[in-house]
Amino acid sequence: MNFKNALLITYPIEESVNEALSLAETAGYVIKKIVKQKHITQSKYGIGKGKAYEIKDLVNDLNIDIILFDEVLKPTQQYNLAFLCKRDIIDRERLILEIFERRASTSESRIQIKLAQLRYEMVRIKEKVRLAKMGEQPGFFGLGKYDADVYSLDLKSQMSVLKKKLDKEEKRRTLYRNQRNRMGISTISLVGYTSSGKTTLFNSLTGESKEVGKEMFTTLSTFTRSLYKNSNQKLLLSDTVGFVNKLPAYMIDAFKSTLHELVFSKLILLVIDVSQTIKNIRINLNSCLHIINELQVPSTKILYLLNKVDLTTVNNAYEKAKMLDLKYPNNIVLPISAKTGYNVNKILDLIDMLVYGNNLEIQNNGYL
Ligand SMILES: Nc1nc2c(ncn2[C@@H]2O[C@H](COP(=O)(O)OP(=O)(O)OP(=O)(O)O)[C@@H](O)[C@H]2O)c(=O)[nH]1
Numbered sequence: 001m002n003f004k005n006a007l008l009i010t011y012p013i014e015e016s017v018n019e020a021l022s023l024a025e026t027a028g029y030v031i032k033k034i035v036k037q038k039h040i041t042q043s044k045y046g047i048g049k050g051k052a053y054e055i056k057d058l059v060n061d062l063n064i065d066i067i068l069f070d071e072v073l074k075p076t077q078q079y080n081l082a083f084l085c086k087r088d089i090i091d092r093e094r095l096i097l098e099i100f101e102r103r104a105s106t107s108e109s110r111i112q113i114k115l116a117q118l119r120y121e122m123v124r125i126k127e128k129v130r131l132a133k134m135g136e137q138p139g140f141f142g143l144g145k146y147d148a149d150v151y152s153l154d155l156k157s158q159m160s161v162l163k164k165k166l167d168k169e170e171k172r173r174t175l176y177r178n179q180r181n182r183m184g185i186s187t188i189s190l191v192g193y194t195s196s197g198k199t200t201l202f203n204s205l206t207g208e209s210k211e212v213g214k215e216m217f218t219t220l221s222t223f224t225r226s227l228y229k230n231s232n233q234k235l236l237l238s239d240t241v242g243f244v245n246k247l248p249a250y251m252i253d254a255f256k257s258t259l260h261e262l263v264f265s266k267l268i269l270l271v272i273d274v275s276q277t278i279k280n281i282r283i284n285l286n287s288c289l290h291i292i293n294e295l296q297v298p299s300t301k302i303l304y305l306l307n308k309v310d311l312t313t314v315n316n317a318y319e320k321a322k323m324l325d326l327k328y329p330n331n332i333v334l335p336i337s338a339k340t341g342y343n344v345n346k347i348l349d350l351i352d353m354l355v356y357g358n359n360l361e362i363q364n365n366g367y368l
């Protein structure tokens with residue numbers, strides 16, 4: 001555990017504050033002070049100059065060890081703010097990387113995280129070299145120009161070793177997949193925002209007892225099991241890593257080998273936490289769809305599951321689905337509760353229909 005006293009800089013929006021607090025807590029920081037700012041992507045310090053100087057005083061007065069910045073900062077901004085406040089700055093990307101590092105339990109996820117960390121460094125080293133070349137910040141973070149170049153080469157060689165290891169994993173996966181294909185076994189995958197309830201549903205559909213939790217990113221490795229089903233055909237269900245807003249492209253890239261499985265899934269069960277505000281759902285859903293789109297998975301493969309309906313009402317869930325214009329496939333969305341088991345059996349019927357084309361009576365009200 002870190003147990004470092006932190007000051008958090010985030011947006012003055014309830015959802016942003018809550019999510020940032022959740023991330024900070026999951027990473028093990030104790031938030032002593034929250035500074036809310038409308039604009040945190042400004043040029044020199046991320047925040048305005050006046051605010052930056054205020055924070056400089058705050059961190060001394062409140063014995064703050066570290067500053068958490070709920071945005072992705074450019075290296076120069078990070079450097080400027082760190083230099084002014086004499087504290088290390090953890091931006092949103094680094095915070096997520098820290099959480100992933102703590103949670104990675106399989107060798108593959110550890111390699112993926114390491115690769116993402118090196119990429120984070122790599123992106124920054126270029127800027128550091130640039131700063132050093134301009135002579136603006138000699139020895140920036142203890143790295144002179146020469147050191148930075150060597151460092152950069154070193155990062156590249158470490159990355160290529162890790163990529164080779166991941167390639168091996170990918171080959172192993174492809175082998176398994178081909179085997180399954182030959183045996184006529186299809187896979188469906190659970191995806192969704194972190195903490196939407198994927199693993200709770202996975203456990204309920206497979207009889208597993210995988211770890212679920214309030215914290216973000218409880219699941220980091222894809223896990224596959226046979227699905228309990230009514231019909232005889234064997235079907236596998238995969239639980240996957242949760243998505244989060246502003247996940248950098250290189251991180252998705254690092255997880256590509258595990259997420260790649262989605263491309264070969266017959267059906268994607270997209271789990272939405274329908275108990276959240278419509279604004280929040282919209283933002284989170286867009287992040288999920290963006291990533292699914294990056295992986296070139298056709299949106300027609302998605303079945304939307306409105307989870308945690310026990311915390312709201314079925315009507316409210318349908319209303320939200322209409323506002324979000326969720327249509328695929330065949331206008332079906334299903335309110336469920338992975339926790340109480342509400343409508344979980346219906347998921348199995350829908351899977352039968354959507355994967356095997358077995359008929360199912362659909363009420364003609366636009367939604368099932
Ligand atoms: N009330 C209610 N809570 C739920 C439901 N489904 C899941 N939860 C809770 O939501 C939290 C997150 O559940 P998980 O199953 O770990 O969510 P996840 O999507 O696998 O999360 P990550 O692995 O972290 O991405 C846990 O505290 C669950 O108990 C539900 O239908 N109703």
Ligand SMILES: [Mg+2]
Pocket residue numbers: 198199200211212218219
């Ligand atoms: Mg999970």
